[in-house]
Amino acid sequence: xxxxxxxxxxxxxxxxxxxxxxxxxxxxxxxxxxxxxxxxxxxxxxxxxxxxxxxxxxxxxxxxxxxxxxxxxxxxxxxxxxxxxxxxxxxxxxxxxxxxxxxxxxxxxxxxxxxxxxxxxxxxxxxxxxxxxxxxxxxxxxxxxxxxxxxxxxxxxxxxxxxxxxxxxxxxxxxxxxxxxxxxxxxxxxxxxxxxxxxxxxxxxxxxxxxxxxxxxxxxxxxxxxxxxxxxxxxxxxxxxxxxxxxxxxxxxxxxxxxxxxxxxxxxxxxxxxxxxxxxxxxxxxxxxxxxxxxxxxxxxxxxxxxxxxxxxxxxxxxxxxxxxxxxxxxxxxxxxxxxxxxxxxxxxxxxxxxxxxxxxxxxxxxxxxxxxxxxxxxxxxxxxxxxxxxxxxxxxxxxxxxxxxxxxxxxxxxxxxxxxxxx
Numbered sequence: 324x325x326x327x328x329x330x331x332x333x334x335x336x337x338x339x340x341x342x343x344x345x346x347x348x349x350x351x352x353x354x355x356x357x358x359x360x361x362x363x364x365x366x367x368x369x370x371x372x373x374x375x376x377x378x379x380x381x382x383x384x385x386x387x388x389x390x391x392x393x394x395x396x397x398x399x400x401x402x403x404x405x406x407x408x409x410x411x412x413x414x415x416x417x418x419x420x421x422x423x424x425x426x427x428x429x430x431x432x433x434x435x436x437x438x439x440x441x442x443x444x445x446x447x448x449x450x451x452x453x454x455x456x457x458x459x460x461x462x463x464x465x466x467x468x469x470x471x472x473x474x475x476x477x478x479x480x481x482x483x484x485x486x487x488x489x490x491x492x493x494x495x496x497x498x499x500x501x502x503x504x505x506x507x508x509x510x511x512x513x514x515x516x517x518x519x520x521x522x523x524x525x526x527x528x529x530x531x532x533x534x535x536x537x538x539x540x541x542x543x544x545x546x547x548x549x550x551x552x553x554x555x556x557x558x559x560x561x562x563x564x565x566x567x568x569x570x571x572x573x574x575x576x577x578x579x580x581x582x583x584x585x586x587x588x589x590x591x592x593x594x595x596x597x598x599x600x601x602x603x604x605x606x607x608x609x610x611x612x613x614x615x616x617x618x619x620x621x622x623x624x625x626x627x628x629x630x631x632x633x634x635x636x637x638x639x640x641x642x643x644x645x646x647x648x649x650x651x652x653x654x655x656x657x658x659x660x661x662x663x664x665x666x667x668x669x670x671x672x673x674x675x676x677x678x679x680x681x682x683x684x685x686x687x688x689x690x691x692x693x694x695x696x697x698x699x700x701x702x703x704x705x706x707x708x709x710x711x712x713x714x715x716x717x718x719x720x721x722x723x724x725x726x727x728x729x730x731x732x733x734x735x736x737x738x739x740x741x742x743x744x745x746x747x
Contacts, residue, residue: 470560478554491551501544502537510534567656567688568606569598570642573624574663576613576633583695586724587662588625590693593734594660595621608645612638614668618645635667635707639678652686659683661719662693665705672710680714690719691737698725 404410474487514530571594573587598605609624610616613631616638638661646657667675684690694708711718722733 469557472556472558474553475556476550476553478556482555482557484553484555487553488547488551491553492547495548495551496544496546499544500540502541504541507534507537507541510537566604566606566654567602567658568608568646568650569594570608570610570646570657570659571595571624572610572612572616572638572642572659572661574613574633574635574638574661575611575627575629575631576664576666577630578633578666579630579664579695580697582697583664586695586727586730587693589727589730590662590724590734591660592625593730597734597738606650608642610638610641610645612641616641633667634671635663636671636675636678639675639683643678643682646686656688657686658689659687660691660693662695663707664696665694665707667707667710669706672706675707676710676714679711679719680717684714684717684719692719692721693733694721694723696723696725 474484510530510533514527514534517527517530571591573591575584579587595607598607607621609619609621611619611624611627611629612634613629614634614637615631616634618641619627642659646652650657679690692707692711694705708721711721720737722737724730724733
């Protein structure tokens with residue numbers, strides 16, 4: 324037996340019910356978001372929208388017979404089926420059948436859910452992070468969340484501190500010597516015995532007077548008084564936030580075709596969305612280079628059509644200069660991502676490697692190198708790739724991208740959440 328509540332949601336319950344469903348089906352929705360993002364334009368990654376998940380992933384809890392009482396049989400007079408036969412779905416089914424005719428094969432129903440832009444990004448970026456982010460000199464304070472800050476005599480009923488209220492009431496009753504209910508009951512029993520045993524009228528009058536005084540004092544000193552009530556108090560808690568800076572280095576030289584530049588820009592767009600969504604205190608520095616390098620703003624970085632020769636060392640030198648002037652390593656976590664087609668002036672490679680190994684990698688928490696290329700073209704190992712690879716264990720994280728479909732998997736590989744104790 325399966326019970327499904329199909330009543331309309333009461334007022335105010337739609338949002339909690341939706342959040343409960345997202346929590347229950349989180350793993351399935353995360354996979355559906357990952358699959359859906361592979362077909363999206365980078366600019367659309369934060370646009371929300373519908374994702375499709377299998378209906379089996381949202382199966383409702385249901386009651387069923389226990390194993391001891393379960394039995395199967397075929398009714399007498401049936402000439403078409405035998406015990407154990409599987410019945411075809413009526414009408415061919417609404418799922419994805421594997422047979423060529425109606426009723427053939429197994430089906431799989433699908434369920435579509437529309438995610439907001441915020442929810443889509445939460446699922447897409449859930450298991451990504453900046454590797455090796457450390458708390459260094461925490462110069463920036465951010466108010467994030469709240470913390471307990473004692474008690475207050477007024478507040479919301481939802482924050483009522485029952486234990487503290489009862490403790491205050493007990494202390495007040497004890498200090499004012501309020502008779503307890505046991506004391507009143509004991510005196511009532513004593514008066515009843517006195518009346519039953521026929522003691523003198525004066526003794527009975529004295530007992531009644533004491534009982535009246537005790538009851539009056541009990542009524543005059545309430546069990547819980549408004550002055551006893553306490554509410555939990557909360558206040559914003561300033562918490563230190565680890566500072567980080569991401570250097571985005573992109574080759575825009577003449578050897579970079581429009582396809583390669585498009586791949587590089589898409590990677591950096593995704594990186595930009597990731598940083599702005601996951602981290603409040605992350606600055607981004609954009610550096611474009613040909614045979615010269617310069618720091619540019621976001622719009623110029625993504626849309627300028629400047630071109631020229633290629634000298635990778637100029638970008639590394641510009642990064643080292645900016646880091647030394649604005650981002651001291653005792654206060655900032657420094658990250659870098661470089662995109663290039665791998666071509667470089669042969670005479671520039673030694674200088675580039677020297678800068679990378681002596682000035683860049685020692686100050687970086689993480690350095691990622693993305694090499695872009697034309698699709699379906701066999702290319703020899705580039706000079707920049709060879710040079711970086713010669714650094715051995717100190718080499719940056721390196722990946723190749725040749726099509727748009729490669730960007731998401733490569734990005735997730737580079738910024739996947741590290742396991743405890745695992746290296747980058």
